[in-house]
Amino acid sequence: MAVDTIRWTGKSxxxxxxxxxxxxxxxxxxxDVETLWHAIKTLKVRGAPALGIAAAFSVLLGMxxxxxxxxxxxxxxxxxxxxxVATSRPTAVNLFHALTQMRVLAKKNERLSVAMIKxxxxxxxxxxxxxxxxxxxxxxxxxxxxxxxxxxxxxVCNAGALATADYGTALGVMYAAKEAGRKFKVYALETRPxxxxxRLTAWELRQNKIDVTxxxxxxxxxxxxxxxxxxxxxxxxxxxxxxxxxxxIGTYMLAVLAKHHNVPFYVVAPKTTFDLxxxxxxxxxxxxREADEVRRFANIMTAPVGVNVFNPAFDVTxxxxxxxxxxxxxxxQKPYGTNILRALQAPKV
Amino acid sequence: MAVDTIRWTGKSxxxxxxxxxxxxxxxxxxxDVETLWHAIKTLKVRGAPALGIAAAFSVLLGMxxxxxxxxxxxxxxxxxxxxxVATSRPTAVNLFHALTQMRVLAKKNERLSVAMIKxxxxxxxxxxxxxxxxxxxxxxxxxxxxxxxxxxxxxVCNAGALATADYGTALGVMYAAKEAGRKFKVYALETRPxxxxxRLTAWELRQNKIDVTxxxxxxxxxxxxxxxxxxxxxxxxxxxxxxxxxxxIGTYMLAVLAKHHNVPFYVVAPKTTFDLxxxxxxxxxxxxREADEVRRFANIMTAPVGVNVFNPAFDVTxxxxxxxxxxxxxxxQKPYGTNILRALQAPKV
Numbered sequence: 001m002a003v004d005t006i007r008w009t010g011k012s013x014x015x016x017x018x019x020x021x022x023x024x025x026x027x028x029x030x031x032d033v034e035t036l037w038h039a040i041k042t043l044k045v046r047g048a049p050a051l052g053i054a055a056a057f058s059v060l061l062g063m064x065x066x067x068x069x070x071x072x073x074x075x076x077x078x079x080x081x082x083x084x085v086a087t088s089r090p091t092a093v094n095l096f097h098a099l100t101q102m103r104v105l106a107k108k109n110e111r112l113s114v115a116m117i118k119x120x121x122x123x124x125x126x127x128x129x130x131x132x133x134x135x136x137x138x139x140x141x142x143x144x145x146x147x148x149x150x151x152x153x154x155x156v157c158n159a160g161a162l163a164t165a166d167y168g169t170a171l172g173v174m175y176a177a178k179e180a181g182r183k184f185k186v187y188a189l190e191t192r193p194x195x196x197x198x199r200l201t202a203w204e205l206r207q208n209k210i211d212v213t214x215x216x217x218x219x220x221x222x223x224x225x226x227x228x229x230x231x232x233x234x235x236x237x238x239x240x241x242x243x244x245x246x247x248x249i250g251t252y253m254l255a256v257l258a259k260h261h262n263v264p265f266y267v268v269a270p271k272t273t274f275d276l277x278x279x280x281x282x283x284x285x286x287x288x289r290e291a292d293e294v295r296r297f298a299n300i301m302t303a304p305v306g307v308n309v310f311n312p313a314f315d316v317t318x319x320x321x322x323x324x325x326x327x328x329x330x331x332x333q334k335p336y337g338t339n340i341l342r343a344l345q346a347p348k349v
Numbered sequence: 350m351a352v353d354t355i356r357w358t359g360k361s362x363x364x365x366x367x368x369x370x371x372x373x374x375x376x377x378x379x380x381d382v383e384t385l386w387h388a389i390k391t392l393k394v395r396g397a398p399a400l401g402i403a404a405a406f407s408v409l410l411g412m413x414x415x416x417x418x419x420x421x422x423x424x425x426x427x428x429x430x431x432x433x434v435a436t437s438r439p440t441a442v443n444l445f446h447a448l449t450q451m452r453v454l455a456k457k458n459e460r461l462s463v464a465m466i467k468x469x470x471x472x473x474x475x476x477x478x479x480x481x482x483x484x485x486x487x488x489x490x491x492x493x494x495x496x497x498x499x500x501x502x503x504x505v506c507n508a509g510a511l512a513t514a515d516y517g518t519a520l521g522v523m524y525a526a527k528e529a530g531r532k533f534k535v536y537a538l539e540t541r542p543x544x545x546x547x548r549l550t551a552w553e554l555r556q557n558k559i560d561v562t563x564x565x566x567x568x569x570x571x572x573x574x575x576x577x578x579x580x581x582x583x584x585x586x587x588x589x590x591x592x593x594x595x596x597x598i599g600t601y602m603l604a605v606l607a608k609h610h611n612v613p614f615y616v617v618a619p620k621t622t623f624d625l626x627x628x629x630x631x632x633x634x635x636x637x638r639e640a641d642e643v644r645r646f647a648n649i650m651t652a653p654v655g656v657n658v659f660n661p662a663f664d665v666t667x668x669x670x671x672x673x674x675x676x677x678x679x680x681x682q683k684p685y686g687t688n689i690l691r692a693l694q695a696p697k698v
Contacts, residue, residue, distance in 0.1 A: 022652065022653045023649075023650060156567075187659070190541070190643065190652070191567070192539070192541060192566065195651050195652075198643070198644070198651050198652035199651060199652065202653050203652075203653045206653050206656060212657065213657040213658065213659050214656050214657065214658045214659075216541035216599075216643055217541065217565070217567035218505075218538070218540070218541055218566035218567070218598055218599030218602050219598055219602075219660075219664075221601045221602035221605055221664065222598065222601055222602070222661060222664040223659065225601070227659075249565070249567055249568055250565075250568075252570045252571055253567050253569065253570035253571075253606065256570055256605065256609045257602065257606070259609070260605045260608070260609070294539065294547070294563060294564070294565060295547070297646045297649075298646070298647065300372075300647055301372060302539075302544050302547050302548060303539070303544075303547040303548065303551050303563050304552045304555055307555060307562075308561065308562040309564070310562050310568065310576075311565075312568060312571060315570065315571040315574075
């Protein structure tokens with residue numbers, strides 16, 4: 001992939017400001033935790049796997065300014081900072097997993113020198129980053145076989161290179177199929193209100209010379225009925241123990257439409273997106289964002305001032321609607337309850 | 350209704366320029382057929398019943414400039430003009446019905462004086478306008494009983510006062526329920542790409558003090574699942590003999606989602622929206638509009654320049670998904686084939 005979505009420079013977290021795409025490709029150096037928090041909140045960096053990496057890197061940022069010598073005090077600072085980063089966005093579990101992983105590791109080593117703890121945390125954050133790259137490739141390899149030559153594929157939001165440290169989850173499957181020499185066509189849903197499908201997925205797929213057609217979200221049903229869609233891939237922000245999947249708003253819609261049209265509907269997500277503490281999707285917290293994301297575009301009001309808006313950023317797709325979950329371990333199928341547990345206990349890739 | 354969507358002033362067709370709503374309420378006087386054609390094409394005036402009226406009024410506009418004395422020649426001019434107006438938009442059948450009605454009437458009277466033919470056509474156009482008002486009220490009365498007190502209602506696009514000469518089709522049902530003293534809540538889908546739900550329906554319902562919440566189209570499924578929706582009403586642009594219904598893109602999506610969530614899905618449309626020449630919805634021509642409606646907003650590109658777009662303005666909902674069609678004659682139910690024929694042969698309201 002030509003894009004470098006997120007990277008630790010040694011002094012800053014360098015991200016692509018995704019709110020400026022596709023118009024401008026601008027890199028932003030976040031030099032303190034507050035700047036990164038704001039970048040996460042405003043979706044300059046987004047996508048569940050990328051948010052996990054951003055969370056790990058936030059610890060590297062935060063520890064830069066710590067000048068003391070007391071390990072225990074240092075770890076307390078880290079813990080506070082992790083609690084702060086956790087307030088940025090509530091739904092993608094990868095963010096919380098990475099914060100927990102960093103926090104627990106820091107705590108475990110609090111008796112060491114500050115310099116040593118910093119070195120351990122840096123190494124861990126880099127491992128999280130590197131693992132995401134390997135995991136993307138593994139998911140791609142497993143999922144690519146679901147795309148036949150000549151297929152028509154559909155996706156929503158952006159679960160691509162711009163959502164990960166490598167070539168993505170749902171889009172990673174497509175990149176892997178292309179690398180395997182298959183030709184296929186993709187319908188990308190624009191994904192209101194923030195148009196990640198139009199701005200990011202259409203851009204990414206074109207950059208990678210994949211045949212993409214952009215549609216509004218409300219056109220997915222008519223495309224399934226009249227154009228024929230062979231398979232749907234979506235990413236995930238959090239997957240419950242029973243396979244219920246929280247992902248970008250519109251995903252559940254797409255899954256219901258897929259069922260009606262007999263189109264297999266696959267979720268593509270790494271281990272870090274599973275949250276086994278959640279028994280079902282009903283327990284997953286769903287972020288609601290501000291009304292003006294729906295009511296205005298740029299500076300233009302597109303709806304009456306003050307009109308009520310319901311703006312959930314995610315929805316939950318019932319496990320029954322999901323044909324399989326493509327992970328780095330392979331494709332998990334029903335019954336999800338037992339098969340998810342079994343897959344996640346497999347050795348690392 | 351406080352709004353006066355379309356009116357014949359005696360010299361011009363006065364319409365609300367709906368592309369400027371909700372920001373500005375601007376009336377536009379179309380003083381020649383070309384201006385009106387352009388207003389129809391660019392959706393300054395839209396909605397199937399309003400397009401029927403606009404088509405009838407276009408004849409009044411066109412005949413103003415005719416200065417000759419030969420009835421036959423005058424009727425030829427009318428026929429040419431009707432053929433021109435028919436090229437404005439292809440899907441709403443009301444437009445074609447009104448043009449045919451005016452053209453046939455002119456032809457039938459071609460032996461009369463030009464002044465006499467003009468008087469007959471003026472009277473006919475005004476009758477089409479007045480009938481739409483009566484028909485709106487009749488549909489409202491029949492449909493209102495489907496909204497129980499405390500209900501949650503959903504609609505897409507704008508099938509309200511701004512789509513007719515009176516208080517609308519789908520929204521007319523809501524206005525009638527309100528007049529009957531019922532309290533209820535409406536979720537309005539914004540309706541991409543041109544946001545008629547956000548710009549027009551949210552505005553109309555607020556003007557009429559109906560509790561409305563605006564959502565993006567891709568949120569309809571999660572609202573049905575989590576908020577509970579009791580009934581859905583949509584308008585129609587053309588209904589085939591078997592009940593298959595062409596309406597704004599997103600309608601078919603909504604019907605499939607309604608089926609999955611067991612929500613009754615009603616079409617509200619007058620006799621003039623039926624096209625019995627079409628056996629099924631597959632025969633209904635579907636307008637495809639330009640790519641930039643999806644790719645840009647105002648002057649801002651929201652997708653990569655040149656990316657492929659599929660932009661159908663309408664979709665077709667299979668009759669099996671429709672719980673009933675609310676008309677001025679009452680609510681038509683399955684089997685639609687026979688019941689539509691029977692209802693349309695009933696005496697006029």
